[in-house]
Amino acid sequence: MPIPPEAFILDRSAAIPLQLQLRRQIIGAVIAGRFRPGEKLPSIRALAGHLGVARVTVAQAFAELVATDYLTSRDRSGHYISEGIELGPEAGPPAPQAARFDWGQRLDGRFAQAQRRDRVRDWRRFRFPFVYGQADPELVDHAAWRDCAVRALGRREFASLTGDLYGEDDPELIDYIARHILTRRGIRARPEGILLTLGAQNALWLISQVLLGPGRRCAIEDPCYPGLREILAHSGAAVHPVAVDAQGLPPDAIPAGVSAVFTTASHQCPTNTTMPLPRRRALLARALQDGFALIEDDYEFELSFAGATSPALKAIDQSGAVIYVGSFSKSVFPGLRLGYVVADPGFVAEARALRGLSLRHPPGHMQRTLAHFLSLGHHDAQMKRMRRGYGERRAVMLEAIGQEGLDLARDGATGGSSFWLASPVPARALAQTLRARDVLIEPGWPFFADPARGDGFFRLAYSSISAARIPEGIRRIATAIREARA
Template identity: 45%
Template sequence: MIKTRVPPDIFFLDKQSKRPLQGQIRETVIAAILSQQAPPGTALPSSRQLASHLGIARMTVTLAYQELVAQGYVESISRAGYRVAESGAAHRIAVSDPDWSDGSSGRWERFLSDTLATRRRVLKPVDWRSLPFSFVYGQMDTALFNHTAWRNCARQALGTRDFDAMAGDMVTADDPLLVNYIRARTLPRRGISADPDQILVTVGAQNALWLIIALLARRGLRAVCENPGYPDTVAALRWHGAEVETIDIDEHGLPPNRIPPGTDAVFVTPSHHAPTSITMPKARRLQLLAYAETHDFIVVEDDYEFEMSYLEPPSPALKAFDRTGRVLYVGSFSKSLFPGLRLGYLVGPRSVIAEARELRSLMLRHPAGHQQRTAAYFMAQGHFDMQIRDMRQQYARRREAMQAALEAHNFEIAGAARFGGSSLWVKGPDGLDSTELAHSLLQDGVLIEPGAPFFDRLDGPCPFFRLGFSSIPVDRIERGIALIAEHSGRLLSR
């Protein structure tokens, strides 16, 4: 006996989403079942009725219902449509919506030591892909990614042979296949030799930096960072109570002779300075290491994007010249694979990696095993190297187009990676506020990164901004730069 029928108006679709309609229908029906809006035995709207309500093809609804039958959530009733099955699925407790306060009106201030929302941040719109001229940095062009190969590697990682290893809690361990790739293929390209127990897989470079800072700051820490520099490193250090001094860089990066006495740790981006892309020459690197030895401090090297070397081979990492174990090396796959993967790695002395491994275990156990194994297969089977080849070719064309357009509109390129990279550091005309420029440009669908968040201190408006070219098609670059020039002139003429 079929009970009452569920009204179709409790079901909805997001037609702006790229997700398949069948999947959305299944999800909204399951949500209704688990929230008890559609109790067991209740008849669902007919496929014709629901299709009419949602404005989609009837067959789409029928296929979604059939999948729900296969899952056990729905039953097919001969000549009577579909009804909710006695699936045994756990029901959510019905929640009323009374007038209540979440405590945001001041109650929590005495429990929170700081407000992270006020830190210097490089912001980008979530929907940046919808903008026609997106010079966003650090994002990938999905057209250059071999999605089919990645999907096949993911299926392989989910196969019976691998599933037992990934289904369990690895506690402090990492995927040995990924670690072996990093040790045997990635690090040698940077001139680094390391054993497996000197490598820790992290949830991106950000997680690696946080682990280092958390370990070092326990006994108090005097740290030096670059100015301009990566704002999140400075924010993390200060959040952990470290005393931070930022030092202005010159044309060769951070000057070692300006590091104050008593410094415990220096955080640098020598191969590809963030954000200017300046490359620290070998002589300066050796000087920094000698200074570290003489004044007894450690160096944390954030070495990102070295794979994007299409103009000349990248110089060896700072860690490659380290003979006394003073350098902690941070690497990432975010720029070379895709940022949403969130896989990075930390290389250092065994004792430090052992402590970092335990701390990581306290925080999150380990990065997702399936992601680690999929990435390992993608690299081991040669897909990664082919992707890097394609990215280098595209980035070379885009950088050439960017330089030509900037020169044509009289912009100064204030910083660029000697080996290639995926961005340029640009100086606008004197008096230009790049933050105001960025806001103005959004009206015409142009996205840039204003330079102010990278500076720990500034005198007046910041004329610098960063232009990434990793995700903008080459045929849109010239028009995008022209719009930047138009808006710059308009702001300066007021």
């Protein structure tokens, strides 16, 4: 008996293309045993008419399934479920109910407990999402990225991408990072001093695992990047928060006896303060004097709106104490999840060995696609477009903040994609109030070692909201603050 057209339903509100939905339905039905080998599918005309789609949509779906042996095509007869599909064994009658395995006795939840709980996964449904770390798809060159992906998967390069790199990295990508990306920060590095990672988060984890452990001590900025505190919570090391000032991390406040110090000198997270050159030199001198490693997370260095950027700590480090962390998450797109570590070759060799134990290396096809994206000039063009777009949004937000009487917690911040504001009312409660008004802000508590200190601050990012919506969003924030104060 033929499979009736009514067996198929498409969801037009879903982001998944209709052709892909149809293919998935047929594959799912075959695997589940609802469609059996030899059964005939509706004709292309009948199924297209039932679903209200073009015949070419059904025809393309059928053609893809024929190519993957889920369907067979018979001349003048139609399409049938393939006889050659290997299905799993029959389930048979249900087994008697057995006692459930108790995972609660074997899991202590220490990793889940350390995770941030302030992030809103469905942030796109809000009209005014001042959310940090999310890119505007309109600023990403989709066509260029697709072209580079096609190049990477071409026959000429496919053989090298399908092999196991045994812990090594794509030489073309490493070469471009060394000769173009790092030189813009004043850094000179050889390939043996560069390691690719799955973003900056993975880089910081690798560094903490190599350098720290029970009995070790480290220092971090306060406030700081919450993801770093999550990582260090599982390192076993004693963590010492050091309060930042208007120039970033003060070297004299670093406690004695630490093995590593983590800093965001270019754009302090979350205040966006840029550490001046004299303090950078003082910090390097302290590292050399006390013998601690200095980990520089140089995120968003491309987004500077005040002329030339200051040289990276790594660029002026003569002793080799600095471990530099970079990422393409902000300059390409967050979902890419590719970053890099630049350090002494001895450290890189140890970190590479650790990376090999968990993931060998980042996916080869993503590495080669990014190498093409960089070498063909698409990355530079995209950064110009992002600086232009973010510069406009930054100016609009600054004007709106001034007009509504909101207070910048750090004056003089000249880069990044967000502002750090002082809150005259508890920021956590303010964030909850604003959600009901279609506005998302980031309250300050996750950034501080003492969450109570963060209730006086919140962060507003402009990477994920259009310039046209910024003034109204700022007005709603100011209105909510006035109401709370009254």
